[in-house]
Amino acid sequence: MTTKLYGLEKCSTCDKARNWLKRHSIEHSFTDYREQRIDAATLKAWARQLGGFEKLVNRTSMTWRNLPEARRQPGSDAEWTLLIKEYPALVRRPVTLTEDGAVTVGFTDTQYKLRFGAD
Helix, strand or coil, rough: EEEEEEECCCCCCHHHHHHHHHHCCCCEEEEECCCCCCCCCHHHHHHHHCCHHHHHHHHCCCCHHHHHHHHCCCCHHHHCCCCHHHHHHCCCCCCEECCCEEEEECHHHHHHHHHCCCC
């Protein structure tokens, strides 16, 4: 299995992560989750690893801020997954899944150096 990156094609942070992986010769695939929606079971598994949907969802995004107030308080995993299905841009970007099964969100040079053991 190669490293899998999930995000949005036009996301500058996803571009930075993809370029970093290329520069460090780390084989990876990229999935745009607007084009290929992530199933509920996978979203729940990511959220569990990260410590909850609150860590998976970007609550500072314009997408989140533009939601009606009632939609910003999902009360169950099912409500979270329905919300993300409707608004995939809510997920922090990129989501990185590595061969060991670990899930991380976001990108910084330092974070990836630590994650992949690169200099």
